[in-house]
Amino acid sequence: MPAAVAAAGALTLPGAAAAPPKLKTSPSFAGSRLVVTATSPKKFTARTRPRAVKVIAGAATYKLKPGTKSARKSTWRSGTLSAGQLAGLYGTRCGSP
Secondary structure, three states, rough: OOHHHHHOEEEEEEOOOOOOOOOEEEEEOOOOOEEEEEEEEOOOOOOOOOOOEEEEEEOOEEEEEEEOOOOEEEEHHHHHHHHHHHHHHOOOOOOOO
């Protein structure tokens, strides 16, 4: 997995969710797009379904658009990324050292 997407970014939940759900994120690349899949061991509810996903890699921030969603899985995609942006994502390390 590329170092830049080892930490998937911020998932925004609606309102004041008392306790955020335990989510597992798995970033990947599909062609020239960044794809993040958020999965949960329990079914998403109106309070726990992710509303927005933002990936921060170095100085760049990528807001992702919703793709497919099911009871326990939510997929988010970026717009088309340039070759320079893709190279930056592959070469940037984010998250904890």
